Amino acid sequence: MxxxxxxxxxxxxxxxxxxxxxxxxxxxxxxxxxxxxxxxxxxxxxxxxxxxxxxxxxxxxxxxxxxxxxxxxxxxxxxxxxxxxxxxxxxxxxxxxxxxxxxxxxxxxxxxxxxxxxxxxxxxxxxxxxxxxxxxSPGLRTIVSALWRSLPGVGGFLALAVVTLYVYGMAGWLIFGSTYPEQYGDIGRSLLTLFVLLSLETLPDLIEQGMAISPWTLLYYVSYVVITVNLLLNILIAVIVNSMEEARRLEMTERLAPGYDEDGDGVPDEVDRIALTQRLDDLRAVIAELERELRIDRDDGHGRAHRQDATARR
The missing domain is CATH 1.20.120.350 (Voltage-gated potassium channels. Chain C)
Structure with a gap:
């Protein structure tokens, strides 16, 4: 589709x-x-x-x-x-x-x-x-359009994420494989453990297990959290948000296209905008005419009042 x-x-x-x-x-x-x-x-x-x-x-x-x-x-x-x-x-x-x-x-x-x-x-x-x-729903259409447009960027993100997870999975197997085979016994278990770690729910338990081996294992988990959970996920969010803005701009551009009729009245919205502009121009002309007449009446009133004052002083 x-x-x-x-x-x-x-x-x-x-x-x-x-x-x-x-x-x-x-x-x-x-x-x-x-x-x-x-x-x-x-x-x-x-x-x-x-x-x-x-x-x-x-x-x-x-x-x-x-x-x-x-x-x-x-x-x-x-x-x-x-x-x-x-x-x-x-x-x-x-x-x-x-x-x-x-x-x-x-x-x-x-x-x-x-x-x-x-x-x-x-x-x-x-x-x-x-x-x-x-x-x-226009809002849902914009979201779907944004997700569709973000697929190329998401594909690049997934490639980077797979490489990062694989590197950390191999490192986890080398560090923890012999001690914790249930979590890091092979590359598959390591990748599964790290994938679950993306939610950060298992982070305290894994850090505690790592500290039992060496304090240096803290560097492994801290770097993983910073690079994958924070950096990579923020990149994914940025890609989707950028696609959302592009889809919204495209939506606004298409709304200005000739022949678009959102209200379904049979008259393109471009014609509606032209008619509305003409009516606003007519309204401005009427208001300007009223202001001119009111100004003339006000000036005439001030002139009459000035002459009456002068007559009274004489």
């Missing part, structure tokens, strides 16, 4: 100039806020039903839960059909966007005949529907 599509393409048709009547109606429906809210409610309800199915005491309600599952399937199929029809004579454009492909795969996978023979795999596919909530 590719990264989140551009805002004008987030699972919504690109609104061509002319559409058949049915396609135009489906397009307006797919872009409407009530439609999205309804789908979100159904997805959440589907998650609740999946959770209820895990309770063995609700076996008696199995028929009702199965009926709800069939209802959810029908709603999701209708949703995908509406989004497909909204593309008019070019339904293939629906599959040009990653989120649309993901939605289509998750909804249609439930109808694969061989899937029903494996209840565990079938449940995984049904649980995957909950991921569809991401497409309806």
């Amino acid at each position: 590719t990264g989140p599509p551009a805002p004008a393409q987030r699972g919504k048709p690109a609104a061509p100039a002319r559409r058949p009547g049915l396609a135009a109606a489906c397009d307006r429906l797919a872009r409407s806020r009530p439609f999205e809210i309804g789908i979100v409610v159904v997805i959440l309800a589907n998650g609740v039903v999946l959770g209820l199915e895990t309770y063995p005491d609700l076996v008696a309600a199995g028929a009702a839960l199965h009926g709800l599952e069939l209802f959810f399937r029908a709603v999701f199929v209708v949703e995908i059909a509406i989004r497909l029809v909204a593309y008019g004579r070019r339904p293939q454009d629906f599959f040009q966007h990653g989120w649309n492909v993901f939605d289509f795969a998750v909804i249609t996978a439930i109808f694969i005949p061989g899937l029903h023979g494996d209840p565990a795999l079938l449940r995984v596919v049904r649980v995957a529907r909950m991921v569809r909530l991401v497409r309806f």
Whole structure:
């Protein structure tokens, strides 16, 4: 699945100039806020039903839960059909966007005949529907986009982390292997011990064991904590935060793109901004005219008052 599509393409048709009547109606429906809210409610309800199915005491309600599952399937199929029809004579454009492909795969996978023979795999596919909530939340889309963009940086971080853990694992095997074989008996045990140590929960016990061998072992654990737990994890956080900022900037840039219609009123937001700017200019002109008239009236009032004072003095 590719990264989140551009805002004008987030699972919504690109609104061509002319559409058949049915396609135009489906397009307006797919872009409407009530439609999205309804789908979100159904997805959440589907998650609740999946959770209820895990309770063995609700076996008696199995028929009702199965009926709800069939209802959810029908709603999701209708949703995908509406989004497909909204593309008019070019339904293939629906599959040009990653989120649309993901939605289509998750909804249609439930109808694969061989899937029903494996209840565990079938449940995984049904649980995957909950991921569809991401497409309806701009904040979640930004996070997913940031994680997607951070993969190259995370890959480099993982390579560095593996090398660091391997070096410290070999050093731990050489230092503690004969004394504490359960933690450092081989490279696998050493890596597992050091991986658990990333949480710092076992650090006091390991330091106590090391001090029983030599005070110099404290240098081993202190350097490991500083390099891996602090330095490497902070690098990972920095990579993700940087990707988050890039995704947010991209989101803001795409919102300024021509044709983007966030409010779903059929008028691109660029046109809305132009109309709003014109109205503000008109309002400024009216205010300037009122200020000019008030200033004239005030000046006239001061002039009359000055003349009346002069007359009274005479």
